[in-house]
Amino acid sequence: MIEGIISCMDTLSTNFSLDQIAEYRQSAQSRYQEQQIQTELLRKKAWDIAKQAAQLLRTRFHAARVVVFGSLIHEGCFTRWSDVDLAAWGIPSQDTFRALGAVMDLSDEVEINLVDVNTCRSSLLEVIEKEGIDL
Numbered sequence: 184m185i186e187g188i189i190s191c192m193d194t195l196s197t198n199f200s201l202d203q204i205a206e207y208r209q210s211a212q213s214r215y216q217e218q219q220i221q222t223e224l225l226r227k228k229a230w231d232i233a234k235q236a237a238q239l240l241r242t243r244f245h246a247a248r249v250v251v252f253g254s255l256i257h258e259g260c261f262t263r264w265s266d267v268d269l270a271a272w273g274i275p276s277q278d279t280f281r282a283l284g285a286v287m288d289l290s291d292e293v294e295i296n297l298v299d300v301n302t303c304r305s306s307l308l309e310v311i312e313k314e315g316i317d318l
Contacts, residue, residue, distance in 0.1 A: 225292065233295075244281070244282040248275030250271075250316060251267065254268075270300050270303075270311045276301065
């Protein structure tokens with residue numbers, strides 16, 4: 184295994200000059216920094232969407248409590264593939280699917296998941312209660 188890595192490195196060093204390798208590293212670092220900026224902008228937008236969803240759930244579906252949990256609340260865990268995880272209390276069971284559809288329609292950029300606290304697993308509810316942030 185290590186011999187293969189050394190062989191690959193030898194091939195790279197013979198096929199590319201030090202300047203080319205340095206240019207590649209600089210380019211890769213620039214792309215990474217731009218991705219970090221874009222991810223942070225998306226994270227801020229996700230927070231805004233979560234707050235909009237909480238307001239919508241309270242006013243239109245009479246939610247008594249709305250909590251955000253998951254990657255959005257943990258620094259450094261939100262990625263461009265992350266979604267917004269919400270849990271709501273007090274939504275009448277007959278309105279659950281309409282509420283889910285309404286929050287999903289808030290954004291095309293960030294997926295929103297709404298957990299029905301009346302039917303979710305107790306282990307998930309424990310995590311929500313312990314780590315979630317009220318909106």
